[in-house]
Amino acid sequence: METAGLRKVYRTRAGRRVVAVDDLDLVVPAGGVHGFLGPNGSGKTTTIRMLLGLARANRGEMRLFGETVPARLPAVMDRVGAVVEEPKFVPTFSGRKNLQLLARPLGIPSTAVDAALEQVGLDTRDRDRYGGYSLGMRQRLAIAATLLKQPELLILDEPTNGLDPAGIRDIRDMIRGLGESGVTVLLSSHILAEVQQVCHSVSIIGNGHLLASGPVADLVGDNTLSVVRVYVADPDAATGILEAAGYHVARAGDHLDVEGAQHPEDITRALADRGHYVRALMPVRGDLESVFLQLTRDVTLGGASGPLPGDLDDTEDTDDGDHHGEDRR
């Protein structure tokens, strides 16, 4: 799956322009779980909706299985499963019956329904009414519905949204299992620890742009993004000195996390020169969260907006009322 130069501009009801996706080049390697990360409003859902033909791009190219979409979407749609919004299931029917309703018209055998229920761990609650399902069970059923077609690519937009820690763990284990079974999973998520545990590779976006992409191990192992933890008697004074020296400093309890320090001894020297002596200093192995926070530090909530130079030739979408979630305008 890939996009090149992808762009989407919305116009809100108030007439404001929102550049939701801006010149986005995204490559999702086949096989395994690929994380799609970005702060609120960075364009993840919009990108996914464009890939699935649910929103129209203003510019750029998209390919699924090498086929140009949306033009060739009908040819590849059977190979793609997606959970983007909460699907409409019948509340008075059981989970199993809801899946059967979807499967029969497509000629999908009941053994596939059994398999999908088992894959998502709903096989013991399959005869319970959907209306009585918890949020986590609803998410599982939504994923099971996409598995009926045995997709090669599964796109999940925030699948653990609103779940409790146990629910998050269960869905995470399920996604990991799907990735191991050979399905390519594109997982959009805010929960970085979850992504780090389950994803082989990630793409991080901010304000509709690609900020970083690659194997998780490469991103977190990148020295330029390392953090040094510094313990000093007067963290406030030390913060001022280090910020003046050009470091980005985060106060965390009794210590400082200093980013971008290639040589920790420079920190020691900068503080000692001003009469502050380091009690302890240790490099912190980067995790995905620190990489993410550094990359997205300058990202503003809600994407770029307002009249932008070069936008005037865009075919803009008007607000089509398909905006999901809270009012961000």
Ligand SMILES: Nc1ncnc2c1ncn2[C@@H]1O[C@H](COP(=O)(O)OP(=O)(O)OP(=O)(O)O)[C@@H](O)[C@H]1O
């Ligand atoms: N239908 C719409 N009309 C106007 N603006 C929209 C519409 N849909 C999305 N936007 C805006 O486009 C930008 C990108 O939104 P999008 O939902 O794609 O981000 P996201 O990364 O999925 O965010 P989140 O993680 O919060 O779900 C935001 O500024 C959002 O307010």
